[in-house]
Amino acid sequence: MTDGGFESICSFVEDELEFATSHYNDSYLDRRISSRIRRTDSDGYDDYHELLAADPDEQEAILDSLSINVTGFFRNPDVWEGIREVLISLSQSPGSVHVWSAACADGRETYSISMLAQEEPRIDASDFYILGTDISPPALETARAGVYEQSRTTDIEGQLDFLDSPEEYVTQRDGAFHVTETARENVTFQRHDLINDEPKSGFDLVICRNLFIYIDPAYKAPILETLGRSLQSDGYLVIGKAETIPPELKSLFTVHDGRLRIYTLTADDPVRNAT
Numbered sequence: 236m237t238d239g240g241f242e243s244i245c246s247f248v249e250d251e252l253e254f255a256t257s258h259y260n261d262s263y264l265d266r267r268i269s270s271r272i273r274r275t276d277s278d279g280y281d282d283y284h285e286l287l288a289a290d291p292d293e294q295e296a297i298l299d300s301l302s303i304n305v306t307g308f309f310r311n312p313d314v315w316e317g318i319r320e321v322l323i324s325l326s327q328s329p330g331s332v333h334v335w336s337a338a339c340a341d342g343r344e345t346y347s348i349s350m351l352a353q354e355e356p357r358i359d360a361s362d363f364y365i366l367g368t369d370i371s372p373p374a375l376e377t378a379r380a381g382v383y384e385q386s387r388t389t390d391i392e393g394q395l396d397f398l399d400s401p402e403e404y405v406t407q408r409d410g411a412f413h414v415t416e417t418a419r420e421n422v423t424f425q426r427h428d429l430i431n432d433e434p435k436s437g438f439d440l441v442i443c444r445n446l447f448i449y450i451d452p453a454y455k456a457p458i459l460e461t462l463g464r465s466l467q468s469d470g471y472l473v474i475g476k477a478e479t480i481p482p483e484l485k486s487l488f489t490v491h492d493g494r495l496r497i498y499t500l501t502a503d504d505p506v507r508n509a510t
């Protein structure tokens with residue numbers, strides 16, 4: 236195994252397969268590539284590079300493996316109890332509520348927001364508008380369909396235990412879980428690259444979880460600035476439970492619940508005032 240071999244696989248994936256390996260941290264990339272080396276019985280980086288260059292099926296397999304779309308309904312249920320309280324508080328303010336599920340993978344996080352809003356009696360879900368975005372077109376295709384095959388997903392029933400009446404929001408047929416029309420109301424999906432695309436605007440709550448654990452640390456602060464600029468001045472941000480706000484951005488966000496990683500925008504923060 237040589238570092239040069241690792242680097243040249245990353246360059247091949249970036250240049251030929253158009254997946255921006257330079258945005259991700261090396262240890263993450265190395266874990267994914269080494270796993271493909273083992274699965275294909277290749278003899279190290281150079282041997283695997285040859286296989287990858289010649290085999291379109293392996294090109295698809297490495298892209299699938301790199302797209303880090305691990306997700307679920309109500310992932311970390313304790314965080315969703317915190318999100319419930321935020322949604323209730325937003326629902327009690329005048330006007331409609333706009334929520335952005337950024338880096339939403341296959342949409343289960345996005346639909347979880349909708350299901351929670353529909354089920355919680357203290358929320359008027361008819362006034363909620365929920366947007367899910369991701370960089371990955373195949374993930375968005377699944378999200379828009381709202382159909383999750385049993386064979387490709389683990390324990391969806393367990394994930395839905397968070398709800399009192401999950402059958403209102405997901406039905407099972409033909410070996411798949413189908414998100415119902417009720418849960419799809421007011422939910423839309425769109426492609427958005429958090430590194431290269433512009434911020435959005437007017438969101439009351441942005442949920443962006445489990446992206447920073449994979450991304451190169453250099454992109455973390457710019458992404459968090461993009462998220463901060465997309466919020467209303469009294470908006471909330473939720474990041475992943477294992478993620479942190481970098482020190483240079485601590486003035487932008489005020490801790491609302493430190494354990495659950497829920498923040499609000501700091502009223503007179505310099506980043507927002509610079510826009």
Ligand SMILES: C[S@@+](CC[C@H](N)C(=O)[O-])C[C@H]1O[C@@H](n2cnc3c(N)ncnc32)[C@H](O)[C@@H]1O
Nearest residue numbers: 303304305306338340370371428429430444445
């Ligand atoms: C681990 S999933 C997180 C899914 C969901 N937020 C959750 O916590 O369950 C990470 C997602 O980030 C997406 N992603 C990676 N780079 C991105 C970028 N630059 N902009 C937007 N999404 C990105 C991936 O396609 C993947 O679907």
